[in-house]
Amino acid sequence: MELDKRGIDLHSVRCPICDNDTESVDHSLATCNDASELWRRVLDWWGVCGVQSVNVTDLLKGCVLNSSSDVGKRLWQAVTWTCVYIIWKNRNQLVFKKKRWNVPVTLNEIQIKSYEWATKRCRDKTIEWERWLHNPNSLLM
Numbered sequence: 001m002e003l004d005k006r007g008i009d010l011h012s013v014r015c016p017i018c019d020n021d022t023e024s025v026d027h028s029l030a031t032c033n034d035a036s037e038l039w040r041r042v043l044d045w046w047g048v049c050g051v052q053s054v055n056v057t058d059l060l061k062g063c064v065l066n067s068s069s070d071v072g073k074r075l076w077q078a079v080t081w082t083c084v085y086i087i088w089k090n091r092n093q094l095v096f097k098k099k100r101w102n103v104p105v106t107l108n109e110i111q112i113k114s115y116e117w118a119t120k121r122c123r124d125k126t127i128e129w130e131r132w133l134h135n136p137n138s139l140l141m
């Protein structure tokens with residue numbers, strides 16, 4: 001949509017993944033079927049309940065999950081940014097390489113990549129892999 005608004009002639013502005021909507025930032029990264037299912041699973045992983053719909057702005061601002069600690073906010077930020085990065089990477093692999101992705105494998109990729117990024121950058125707290133994988137919400141306090 002943003003490229004089309006700027007006058008760039010595109011073959012289509014439809015979502016290349018589902019073809020059910022125009023390809024906007026929110027659609028591609030949050031509301032498209034696979035992206036939406038992926039966010040639901042990420043929120044389940046972090047123990048976040050009751051979120052009916054997500055948009056990219058709220059996710060990147062950390063509005064969906066509140067933490068009382070700065071470390072917790074940064075850890076959640078690592079997860080959301082990793083998720084957005086991987087959804088966009090997968091979208092590009094589909095468009096340019098015709099390579100399909102699936103939600104369970106992608107969730108696992110997000111868990112691994114966000115753990116790598118969080119543990120490399122977080123010097124305030126020791127984070128064990130098992131805790132990251134099975135009880136990440138306990139890291140928010």
Ligand SMILES: [Zn+2]
Nearest residue numbers: 015017018032
């Ligand atoms: Zn779509």
